[in-house]
Amino acid sequence: MTAMAQTNMQTDPNPAIVSLKGISKTFSNGTVALNNMSLDIRQGEFVSLLGPSGCGKSTALRIITGLTGPTSGRVDWPQETAGATEHELSFVFQEPTLMPWATVFANVWLPLRLKGISQRQAHDSVMEALEMVGLAEFAKSYPRELSGGMKMRVSIARALVTKPKLLLMDEPFAALDEITRFKLNNDLLHLWETFGWTVVFVTHSVFESVYLSDRIVVMAARPGRVVNDMAIDAPYPRDESFRTSAVYSGFCRDVSQALHAAMDAGDDM
Amino acid sequence: MTVALSDKANPAKTSYAASLDAAPLDEEELKRVRAARIESIGRWVVPLAILVLSVWLWDRICIWNEIPHYILPRPGLVFETLLIDWPILWVALLNTLKITFGALFIATAGGLGLAVLFTQSKWIEISFFPFAVILQVTPIIAIAPLILIYVDSLTASLLICAWIVAFFPILSNTVLGLNSADHNLRNLFQLYGASRWQTLRYLRLPAAMPYFLGGLKIAGGLSLIGAIVAEFVAGSAGSGSGLANQILEASYRLNMPRMFAALLMISVTGILIFLTMNLLSHLLLRKWHESALKREV
DSSP states (O other): OOHHHHHOSTTOSSOEEEEEEEEEEEOTTSOEEEEEEEEEEETTOEEEEEOOTTSSHHHHHHHHHTSSOOSEEEEEOTTSOTTOOSOSEEEEOSSOOOOTTSOHHHHHHHHHHTTTOOHHHHHHHHHHHHHHTTOGGGTTSOGGGSOHHHHHHHHHHHHHTTOOSEEEEESTTTTSOHHHHHHHHHHHHHHHHHHOOEEEEEESOHHHHHHHOSEEEEEETTTTEEEEEEEOOOOSSOOHHHHTSHHHHHHHHHHHHHHHHHHHHTTOO | OHHHHHSOOOOOOOOHHHHHHHSOOOHHHHHHHHHHHHHHHHHHHHHHHHHHHHHHHHHHHHHHTTOOTTTSOOHHHHHHHHHHTHHHHHHHHHHHHHHHHHHHHHHHHHHHHHHHHHHHOHHHHHHHHHHHHHHHHSOHHHHHHHHHHHOSOHHHHHHHHHHHHHHHHHHHHHHHHHTTSOHHHHHHHHHTTOOHHHHIIIIIHHHHHHHHHHHHHHHHHHHHHHHHHHHHHHOOOSTTOOHHHHHHHHHHTTOHHHHHHHHHHHHHHHHHHHHHHHHHHHHHHTTTOGGGOOOOO
């Protein structure tokens, strides 16, 4: 996949699942979070939005969810019928964001419960989602009884239970220790390969983004904008041997350079 | 840490008993276990001993200074009066309890209902919150005579007085709790298209629970105080009279032992209400809230 092909919709076999068209966002205090950002997310992609803090990558994610509206520009969902109010997407926050008063089961059940699905009807789907993240035996536990990594897995299970087409993740592993993060990276990749969703992953780690994604969108701050769109052409499945390979470090070097160029251009530091 | 490596290690706390079985203890650990045991016993024994000691001192002071029983009765006499006057005092206690719990019930329902209403619309809160504050800051003893004049039924007026005192902590605490639900969780609910009712039922009410229970603890004590104050102002005798009326009546007759006996019953009632609220709060929060969790240090 080349950068040329990515910008050319007609020749691309994968249709866009969501496309941002000239999105700008200015906060009420005058900060320009995003300036004229255009981006197509195609079906089955694992896209990372990489950039320094303040580059608007989280804002872009929130605009895709519809939680925040853009100041100008628009978000298109080409595959959905016109007028659909809810999109088949899930969101994973930086914190696990679990309800402390509810069991692991009830937390994962929540998205279905809000759609009026009873506990009995939801049982199999919930357990399946917990199975995917390896926490089926903790269904009756409360969040406080789990470690940070386990809480994050519950959060991912909750995102998966609705079988979304698009999974949005806002620095989901940033608060975890490195060992747990590596493990969750592998698990996430494995799930992505198995189920073939589309993932948009926000991170500020070059190494994490190269390891996970097949496409990295590098962003710069002040104002937030896209400065580079890089394909990571390493084959999947990727595992620990990829993490130590020369190909991996080569990609890391390229992406780091792109990121530094972006930061110098934005006079960020 | 093994927790991070395996991600499956059970982080549940190991108790002292378990660690005792697991490995022989060294000098330092033995000392700590002993200190923990002494503290857990002392927690009960010390306050009890102080209580017994002060009752004994009260008794001695009466003897040493030859205080007559119509000035300060000895504790033994108070206890005796409690038994002799039990039929009268018991009926009075029931009357007071009726007002107390009636008021607490209405205060809980009203406080909770108003709190939910306030958080549904900013304008309702802005319009009516000042009234709640006015009711709270005006001393009940000053409003009570008016209420007694305007309301025909004595029970109803007593209930209104006790309610005014008790509902505010529940209202203000619950409003605070309903507004303190995690922001990301609110976004999540919004993302999944939750209705207003679902957000209230599954997110805001559970999040408000610890705050509400804190308010309930205060309201429990206040509704007893409200009931007693209202009885004092009403000053009625007869079938509807409560413990406060017994105290008033006994004071007219200089029946000190009965005053003390009634006072004792009020205190014990207050303590029991407090303990009940604590237990309720513990049972509802023990699974998840920080305030109810025990931690190893």
